[in-house]
Amino acid sequence: MSINSVAIIGAGMAGVTCASRLVLEVPEVVVFEQNPKPGGRMTSIVFDEFQCDLGAQYFTATSDEFVAHMETWEDEWLVDRWHGWLVELENGQAMTRDDEVVRFVGRPGMDAIVEKLGELCSVRCGVAIQTMERSGKQWYLLDAEGHRHGPFDAVISAVPAPAARRLLAASPKLAIEAGSVEVQPNWIVVLGYSEPLNLGFDAANLVDSDITWMANNASKPGREGWDVWLLQVGNEWSAQNTEADPEAVVAHMLKAFDQATGRDNPAPDLVKAHLWQHSLVVNPLACGHLYHEKLQIGACGDWCQASRVEGAFQSGVSMAERLLAERES
Ligand SMILES: Cc1cc2nc3c(=O)[nH]c(=O)nc-3n(C[C@H](O)[C@H](O)[C@H](O)COP(=O)(O)OP(=O)(O)OC[C@H]3O[C@@H](n4cnc5c(N)ncnc54)[C@H](O)[C@@H]3O)c2cc1C
Known part of the structure; x- marks a missing residue:
């Protein structure tokens, strides 16, 4: 043809x-x-002082072909393994998640x-x-x-x-x-801190919170600068609030962040909210x-x-x- x-x-x-x-x-x-x-x-995205992965946070490789590409990309310094300390977080209580998953990230950003x-x-x-x-x-x-x-x-x-x-x-x-x-929407909130927050972990899956995932981008290899916490808002809350004002989303998620981490965190030096209209595929x-x-x-x-x-x-x-x-x- x-x-x-x-x-x-x-x-x-x-x-x-x-x-x-x-x-x-x-x-x-x-x-x-x-x-x-x-x-x-x-x-x-790159701000003045920091950068942050706004979509995919890390990826895994299971198929032979993708694994082979990963080896090449690791050799070319486009990809690295992320050894962040991942926990499960519920109302301030962190439980270490002991899994064998190898997590890859692009460097210096996921889009590399x-x-x-x-x-x-x-x-x-x-x-x-x-x-x-x-x-x-x-x-x-x-x-x-x-x-x-x-x-x-x-x-x-x-x-x-x-x-x-x-x-x-x-x-x-x-x-x-x-x-x-069906593709779900997801709000994302990015919090930048000029001083480290020292939460005691690098990333967390959250239980019983409007936030489902949080990760400190600074803990990923090849990133420099501030602590940058990305909060991924749950599908249910996101779907109900697609028309919400970004400032209202930030205010709500800052409270949820404090509640989930069990402490009053300092005000971030920079914030950004972003709505992914089409985020994760359901079926x-x-x-x-x-x-x-x-x-x-x-x-x-x-x-x-x-x-x-x-x-x-x-x-x-x-x-x-x-x-x-x-x-x-
Ligand atoms: C918040 C979030 C967290 C995620 N976390 C993970 C994770 O941790 N691990 C993981 O493996 N995956 C994760 N994913 C999923 C992963 O990012 C996607 O599965 C993958 O990147 C999809 O790639 P794609 O090429 O299919 O689509 P996309 O990356 O969406 O690419 C489509 C492109 O088409 C362009 N486009 C759309 N319409 C038009 C048009 N009319 N004309 C021209 N261009 C157009 C868009 O701008 C975009 O660049 C996450 C996704 C999101 C949003």
């Missing part, structure tokens, strides 16, 4: 993994990303791998694609500024499921599959990718495989392998 040009929408882990495979064999591969830089839900993979292909940042249009046997993409991109032989959506449902409208079957996937399809052979339109992303960084990677690989197989058929 004639596939010599491919457009991929979304420069998260799935999109850039897919693109970095395709560029080895397909003459033209272009990734469109709405944000100023690649990363997606693995993004890290995505940025590196993005360097292997052509990524056009700051372009939000709104529609995919089929004309004859080719595809054109329309962006939010009204610009038309193309033509492309094949188009791949690598965006979260709710956005994919809209982009895949040309293939009702694929759009319906994307629409069947991933576990099918690798979606593809319509005749239309040459497909989809990948964590929601196609598993709701983790590794799931997004596997989905990107699966999509690329399918397109390369289609080229040879």
